[in-house]
Amino acid sequence: MTDQHGGAGMTGQSGTAVATSPKTGEMVVVEDLRRTYGSGETAVHALRGVSFAVPRGELVALKGRSGSGKTTVLNLVGGLDTPDGGRISLDGTDLAGLGDDDLLALRRDRIGFVFQSFGLIPILTAAENVGVPMRLRKTPPREREERVELLLALVGLADHAAQRPGELSGGQQQRVAIARALANRPDLIIADEPTGQLDADTGLAVMELLRAVVRSEGVTALVATHDNQLLALADRVLELRDGRIVADS
Structure with missing residues (x-):
């Protein structure tokens, strides 16, 4: 994948240069990641030394029972939470070297989030929901409208641009x-x-769409799921148990 952001570093809204690591073939590198919630006898050790790398352009799935650490990994890699130990780099940028403004810019510009609950804004149309990130980035209106039209066509919803979330099925949302x-x-x-x-059928269609998007848009994807049918669509599967990776296939 071509690096569309220039060199190995990153400059956020603050304009401050941040620490970077040498470029490799990996989009995500996680080393000895640890995260504990609480303290003392009630402490929950969510991650206990997790390490893995995700090459550019791959869809990697995380599997494991509830409480295994999947969501914690995603939150840390996405810059939504901070680890107690270990290191995370995204495209050569060490997240530990980013300030609040730089992390905000990272999440806005370089990471796309998809949640179980959809997270759409009810009063906005499908097209308006898709356009929200570009409004935050102050993308020019014409460019934004063209991108929204292209993306809705990509996900098979070109004819639903004017509908609000409540008028769409779960799969469409x-x-x-x-x-x-x-x-x-x-x-x-x-x-x-x-x-x-x-x-099941709608979920499979959505996962197939994600895989197709990874190919067509040249992005990398890290997906948490417990559905074995969906795991078969991933390039690679990491299994977590009690905060550790127990299988990599």
Whole structure:
């Protein structure tokens, strides 16, 4: 995948240069990641030394029971939470070297998030929901409208642009959410149980769409799911148990 952001570094809204690591073939590198919630006897050790790398342009799935650490990994890689130990780099940028403004810019410009609950704004149309990230980035209106039209066509919803979330099925809402995640041409898509609220057939269709998007848009995807049928569509599967990776296949 061509690096559309220039060199190995990153400059956020603050204009401050941040620490970077040498470029490799991996989009995501996680080393000895640890995260504990609480303290003392009630402490929950969510991650206990997790390490893995995700090459550019691959869809990697995280599997494991509830509480295994999947969501914690996604939140840390996505810059939504901070680890207690270990290291995370995204396209050569060490997240530990980013300030708040730089992390905000990273999440806005380089990561697309897809959640189980869809997360669409009820009063906005499908097209308006897809356009929200570009409005935040102050993308010119004409460019924004063209990108929205392209993305809705990509996810098969060109004829539903004017409909609001309440007028769409669950599968259609998740397709809008995927289009929104792609709005700012991210390097990485993070999806946490994206088919959790969908029936089996619709969930499979959404996962196939995610895989197709990874190929067509040249992005990398990290997806948490417990559905074995969906895991078969991933390039690679990491299994977590009690905060550790126990299988990599």
